[in-house]
Amino acid sequence: MKQLINQSLKTALLIIKLVIPFYLLADILIYFGILQKISFIFEPITSIMGLSPEVSLSIAAGVLFNLYAAIAFAAPLGLTPYEWTILGLFLGIAHALPVENSIMKKLGMPHWYSTLLRIGVGIVAVIVFRALPIHIEGKTLQKEISLPHYDSFWDMLGNSLYNASVLAVKIIILITIIIIVMHFIKEKLFKNKNLSAPFSIITGIILGITYGAGILIAEKNRLSKKELLFVGTFLMIAHSLIEDPLLFVLFGANFWLLVSIRVILAVIFSYLVVKFYPFKHKTQNF
Template sequence: MLKTMVPVMILVRVGMEFGMVDYLGTVLEPLMGLMGLPAAAGLVLAVGLLVSTYSAVAVMISILPLLSLSVADVTVLLSVVLIAHALPLEQSISRRAGISFIFSSGLRFVVGISYGIVLNLIYSKGGWLQEPMQLSWLPYTPSIDETWLQWGYSSTSLLFTLFWVILALIVFLKLLELMKITDLIGWLLSPLLRLMGISKAATPITMVGVLLGLSYGGGLIIKEAQEGKLSSRDVVLSLSFMGICHGLIEDPLVMMTFGAHWSGALLGRFVFCVAAMTVISRLILMVPEDAFNRFLYRPGPAVKAAV
């Protein structure tokens, strides 16, 4: 957490001093406008796409003085980050298993932005979650007029408080694992994978990635692909779903801690990703073998050697 959040918080502070945040916001304003979000929130999305979810929330807290966000705004913003984050790192895992980096990264970006647009329309048309976002657990209220010394002290207090918040989440998740609740959730959700064309052989591994994260599931997929136990289409379908919907328990809990509502960060995200992947899988299965191997599936050296 410290390795990702502290450097980002410092860079954002420097960027605010020199007006770089405003410039980036202007560049990203058209995209953010599609989701009903202020232009400055584009920095949160950009950092999330390139670095991590923790970095994204660190940016959001740092630029709170520049923003006036409702609960709906925060839910839309952080829900998009849940789908599309850390693309250079996470999609490199998928690339090692054979899925095209451009395809997998583009898929997560398009699905994420599409979900943001749909979620914003639902909240705005229904008039839901329009109250101002408040984080009562924050040890301080960020101010644009803070000196560097004040900022350093308040940021240290924030990280100290956040440590205990994240620790509580980790303990909660460990209890779910020990009580086999995580396994039960995976068993209950596994039939949905049939709708996406994912075979029975790939189902257990896919559910590991969906519940625990792309690093876990992706690592297992790489191993299975190297041993020739999964077809190339299973690899692509499984990693595609894992890409848009992974860390189903932990990640939404983190985002809900930072103000996102469960309806968008947890339930809505899962339903949208299942629906999107059901359509996408049909299209992938229709792609001719030559085009599939050229644009979607490009096995890495280890997989090729195994084959």
């Protein structure tokens, strides 16, 4: 129980450190018109995804840091549930690349492969989602985001601090509940299980890429290169399918679409990679 409390407190502190400063920074950039001036640089990427250029900093923060930073940048933009689903799909696959790609490197998967796979499949996921004949609020995307306006800098700062704090509290409550549930799963369901490739997939899907890859790292000498490549590729596309989607559900994103599209693409791409990759070498590195 003490370990559980400590983990919850550490996570809450991390969320506060990330969400509030990045949320304030986003509002400051909007207030002074800086975001509007630099966002055009990323327009080719955001246009492919069907998002306004202003979302680019959220994407950059998510890819380089984590989902909390990405959400903090996106929250002040007033995105629709449809746009949050798009953002959740892409960033659910392609987030925290420097850290998580380093973990996959220990399984013999180079950074270039992990980066191209996750960004490429993230874009494919968005294209697939946009092609689906479904109705979600805000599907008819606006050409321009309705950015917030304030009477003065101090008015903006006060409102931003309040909104950032409310968002941080919501995320902390959600993550605390998830931590408790995950603790139960790890202690009651996964305890004393035999380590294997299928088990690492299940673990990664529920608990995240770090846990799933950790099992593979521990067992990599007992697994073939083909098994490592399949499971590693699968986990990079479909991992943490409870916590990550729920962060975007807070803003109206569709949970089932976020999960189902990633799982289906994970199966397809893992199969294709293993089928067409020439396994000619005995080493576990590419």
